[in-house]
Amino acid sequence: MTSDREADHSRRTTVSPGPDLDAYLARIGWTGERRPTAEVLRSVHRAHAVGIPFENLDPVLGTVPSLAVADLEAKLVRGGRGGYCYEQNTLLAAALRALGFRITLLCGRVVLGAGPGDVRPRTHMLMLAEVPGEPTPYLADVGFGATGSLLEPIPLVADAELHDAPRRHRLVNTPHDGPLAQWELQSHTAEGGWEAQYAFTLEPFEAPDFEVINWHMATNPRSPFQHRLYVQRTTADAHLSLTGRTLRVTANDGTRTERELTDGAEVLRVLAADFGIRLPRDTRLPE
Template identity: 35%
Template sequence: MPDDLFDQDAWFGRIGYAGSRAPTLATLRGLVEAHSAAISYESIDVLLDRVPKLDLHSLQRKMIGSRRGGYCFEQNMLFRGGLRSLGFDVASLQVRVVRGFAIDAPRPMLHMVLQVNLPEGPYLVDVGFGNLAPTAPLQLSPDLEQDTPHEVMRFIRMGDELTLQSRLGDRWEHIYRVVLLPRVDAEYYIGNWFTASHPDSPHRSNLIAARPGANRTRITLFNARLNVRHATGEVERRMLADKDEYRDVLTETFGLALSDEELAAALDAVARNGTQGAPHPSFA
């Protein structure tokens, strides 16, 4: 398959989507919800010292053909390729993650999101943030509370940027600040290399996976900690004890296909270098 060819049928089969292919808001909603539920966020390749490849052929081979997940650059570049193949008008943006930080924290632009331009206006799409990725397109308008299959979300102004917030229980929490300036792919290649290579990157030392669950739940794995967070804010916690439990959770809960060698190498890396105690703020 040529590098720039997108296999729509394979993608739809992977995410269980059987709806319209017209480039409309209704189609976009269906695709975001289906993709988010089917393809988990995970950065196991980085833990195994592999810099993820971002060409469309490699992304389809990994996340569609090999039934793996991916992190932000992988997920949103794959999703962008699918949208463009359907005729959607898509621009690429970057954001500053402020989950666990002050709203005005001086944060780098190390996360990729998409702006989809529709007759109804511009919408933000992000299937690659992990435990709080919006499970519906969000209208890029400030001060508008927007429901999703999971949380209610909104944007508020922060200078020239829009801060995405999520209502968790009875409080609003900052997620990231959107920089409303289209980016070129070379900037994502730099961010991908930095995230996958810098010794202080949490992805290099920790086993991380996330996906949205049923009944507005969010499921997150950070090393041995498996959390199921409910819409009320209540969290069920479980600690994984051995390799068999990890395999069961990665396979059954997150739908990830790992070889025995990959799983053993990942657990060895966590045992040597993984964060002890509470998870990184972005994955709490």
């Protein structure tokens, strides 16, 4: 007879099936040679970043997104939806592993928009991707919903710049109290300076860690993702963002336009037309 402890261990150690790589690559429009090279990593990362929108509709509508790969494929790959960082990067990690890359999940502390002395919890999912035969791993992240997000992976090298056109990024080491070095991703602004996005160490995180964080971010009454809509999409010539009912379009040259949507019905129309997000016909957004 199986004990409760043995049954629990079995549940925790069950290996999930691999991703449907054909369907995923078709979703992001990628048709290259399936080998674990730096060029494949770069091009798959960019194709995902522009192919699948960032959105937090599930928490806003009162549900917790599943991080099971099969569920992510049903939603993000086949369902005409996007997702937030845990969904996006779990899906990317599964695909990159299937392509032969070694992936280590990390957790970052968002510093974008933080005030002096603010200490936010580590809630952002990102990853290190190792290319066989290369000594330096890459920071990969397709789930940071902001204009300063990475379009391509960046080598883990302090002070080296990445020109992931039309954006520019760099990684720097920043001081903090702790035994591990702290890294900070920075994005180059239209004004010519560098703006911090998030900080992280190389402490590995596992999928169960993000199950807990995902639940917290989707259900905690103080979580911004539960109360306000955040949607992002990157196109060839602009970055679109929808925060609540405020629609912003930032062109590649940094110019920005902004307008307020009138009601939930217009939000749903914009989600479909501008962000490519398909929702059931009876969806009603909170007022």
